Amino acid sequence: DVKVTQSSRYLVKRTGEKVFLECVQDMDHENMFWYRQDPGLGLRLIYFSYDVKMKEKGDIPEGYSVSREKKERFSLILESASTNQTSMYLCASSLLTGNNSPLHFGNGTRLTVT
Amino acid sequence: QQPVQSPQAVILREGEDAVINCSSSKALYSVHWYRQKHGEAPVFLMILLKGGEQKGHEKISASFNEKKQQSSLYLTASQLSYSGTYFCGSSGNTPLVFGKGTRLSVIA
Numbered sequence: 001d002v003k004v005t006q007s008s009r010y011l012v013k014r015t016g017e018k019v020f021l022e023c024v025q026d027m028d029h030e031n032m033f034w035y036r037q038d039p040g041l042g043l044r045l046i047y048f049s050y051d052v053k054m055k056e057k058g059d060i061p062e063g064y065s066v067s068r069e070k071k072e073r074f075s076l077i078l079e080s081a082s083t084n085q086t087s088m089y090l091c092a093s094s095l096l097t098g099n100n101s102p103l104h105f106g107n108g109t110r111l112t113v114t
Numbered sequence: 115q116q117p118v119q120s121p122q123a124v125i126l127r128e129g130e131d132a133v134i135n136c137s138s139s140k141a142l143y144s145v146h147w148y149r150q151k152h153g154e155a156p157v158f159l160m161i162l163l164k165g166g167e168q169k170g171h172e173k174i175s176a177s178f179n180e181k182k183q184q185s186s187l188y189l190t191a192s193q194l195s196y197s198g199t200y201f202c203g204s205s206g207n208t209p210l211v212f213g214k215g216t217r218l219s220v221i222a
Contacts, residue, residue, distance in 0.1 A: 004155075033209060033210075035212075040214060041214060042116065042201060042212045042213055042214035042215050043156070043201065043212040044212075045209055045210070045211065048209050058209065059211070090155065090156070100144060100161065100163060101161075102146065102158035102161060103146070103148075103156075103158065103203075103210065104158070105155035105156050105157075106155060107154070107155050108155060
């Protein structure tokens with residue numbers, strides 16, 4: 001079974017802090033994604049990556065950046081955390097480029113910015 | 115653009131059937147369906163890759179009407195374990211865009 005591991009289940013940070021959310025997958029998947037999930041809004045794509053050192057903006061990239069130095073690891077960075085970034089963050093990976101293979105999600109990181 | 119799911123929420127008694135719809139204003143190349151239980155990660159149910167394709171997974175099946183740019187998820191003889199939020203994900207030539215979800219509650 002594919003395992004997508006997010007380093008923290010819960011995080012509490014202060015406004016203005018730099019925050020790192022880490023995600024690791026163990027099945028040599030090419031593609032990795034960061035979504036945020038908010039009540040009533042569903043899952044919205046922040047950034048994605050189809051290869052090492054490659055990154056593309058999703059629908060809501062403002063205030064975020066990402067890093068993919070190794071194939072198995074995809075990090076989401078909040079440069080200066082703000083209260084409107086309080087949310088559930090979900091990392092996902094998939095095997096094939098394109099949309100013909102399923103996404104495997106991590107358990108999520110619930111971030112609270114105070 | 116997010117696909118539109120309907121209904122937003124539904125309550126069923128065990129054994130009843132339900133249909134969840136997913137519509138897009140853009141052309142679809144594939145549709146994914148996922149279920150998320152409370153406090154857990156979304157779990158993949160199925161992908162439909164071609165217009166007109168239908169798939170089944172136990173008593174959960176789905177159809178994909180490419181011309182109408184919509185997909186439907188059918189839950190037959192629902193069980194308590196079917197409770198959760200169902201998401202469709204649609205794709206053109208970009209990563210998946212998910213709908214806002216349909217909350218399904220199955221009660222005894």
